[in-house]
Amino acid sequence: MKLEICVGSVASAINAQAGGADRIELCDNLFEGGTTPSYGALKYCAEQLLIDTMVIIRPRGGDFLFDDAEFQVMIEDVKMVQRLGVHGVVIGALKADGHIDVDMCKGLVDVAGDMQVTFHRAFDMSIDWQQALEDVIDIGCTRLLTSGQEVSAFEGAERLAQMVKQAGDRLIIMPGGGINARNMQKIIDMTGVQELHMSAHVSQDSAMQYQHTGAFMGGALRKPEFLISVASADKVADLKRVMS
Numbered sequence: 001m002k003l004e005i006c007v008g009s010v011a012s013a014i015n016a017q018a019g020g021a022d023r024i025e026l027c028d029n030l031f032e033g034g035t036t037p038s039y040g041a042l043k044y045c046a047e048q049l050l051i052d053t054m055v056i057i058r059p060r061g062g063d064f065l066f067d068d069a070e071f072q073v074m075i076e077d078v079k080m081v082q083r084l085g086v087h088g089v090v091i092g093a094l095k096a097d098g099h100i101d102v103d104m105c106k107g108l109v110d111v112a113g114d115m116q117v118t119f120h121r122a123f124d125m126s127i128d129w130q131q132a133l134e135d136v137i138d139i140g141c142t143r144l145l146t147s148g149q150e151v152s153a154f155e156g157a158e159r160l161a162q163m164v165k166q167a168g169d170r171l172i173i174m175p176g177g178g179i180n181a182r183n184m185q186k187i188i189d190m191t192g193v194q195e196l197h198m199s200a201h202v203s204q205d206s207a208m209q210y211q212h213t214g215a216f217m218g219g220a221l222r223k224p225e226f227l228i229s230v231a232s233a234d235k236v237a238d239l240k241r242v243m244s
Contacts, residue, residue: 001188001243002195004054004174005231006030010044012231013053016200019236023052025090025118025145025197030229032061033121034090036077042084052087054118057108064094064122071104078111088116088142098127100135109140116142121176124149129159133166143172145197152178157190164192181242188243196243200235204228 004023005016008030016024026045027034034056045053059066059073066074071093078089091108093101100123109117119141126132129149136144148156148163153175164173175187176197184196206226217225 003236003240003243004176004195004197005236006034006176006197006199007231008034009230010041012201013041013045013049015231015233016236017049017051019200019231019233020240021051021236023054023087024049025054025056027056029061030199031223034058035061036074039080042081042086046084046086052116054088054090054116055081055086056090056120057081058090058092058120064092064125065096066093066101066104071107074108075111078108082111082113082115086115088112088118090118090120090145091141092120092122094122094126098125100126100132100139102135102139105136105139105141118143118145118174120145121147124177129163130166133163133171137167137170141171143174143195145174145176147175147177150177153187154178154183157187160187160191160193181239184239184242198239200231200239201229202232202235204230 002022004025005021006025007013007016008027013024026037028037029035035058057074057077059070081089089112093104095101119136123132123146147153148159150156160175167173173193174195174197175193179196179198208226211226
């Protein structure tokens with residue numbers, strides 16, 4: 001069994017490795033489902049981490065319908081990741097009708113070359129999961145990150161099992177979404193998967209001594225300014241123990 005930890009910062013990446021994660025998915029803006037991280041974060045992880053780093057290639061939050069300009073941005077980001085020597089990329093794009101944008105995704109896979117390629121949860125927004133699965137395989141992806149098109153992987157476990165059967169040895173099905181230490185073994189047993197994608201984040205108080213409470217960086221959302229979400233090495237280690 002392999003454990004991939006989704007991380008939104010260099011600190012979380014370091015903690016994920018310390019806790020025994022097999023691989024990380026490096027993102028920015030986890031609240032929006034993940035967008036492409038900064039060059040500095042990519043370079044640090046490529047040079048300092050010993051475990052595999054997968055990098056999400058997504059220019060913005062929202063839907064997965066990308067225009068030509070956004071496609072060119074993603075092409076350049078894949079090239080940047082490749083130059084840095086990162087292990088792989090995480091991609092995905094849809095057409096307006098809900099089908100996989102095969103041409104756009106093939107273009108990204110072609111640029112990725114020998115790197116691993118995961119198709120992300122844009123899959124869970126597709127109109128026909130069986131056809132979408134065949135499209136992802138044809139595109140040439142290494143694995144598929146999915147909740148089984150449900151709110152959580154636990155709720156989508158029955159469909160995930162069907163996906164594992166349909167994909168066979170052509171593609172790795174990696175459940176993600178709402179997986180925790182309480183339900184992970186049930187998901188493994190119900191689906192027969194060999195990899196899991198989780199966050200293992202905890203809330204950490206800011207070290208700021210002076211904390212101004214009259215302004216908010218998140219606009220109307222008003223997220224706590226002095227509470228930091230970071231992956232916990234202890235929590236990752238606990239998850240690995242449950243999996244073993």
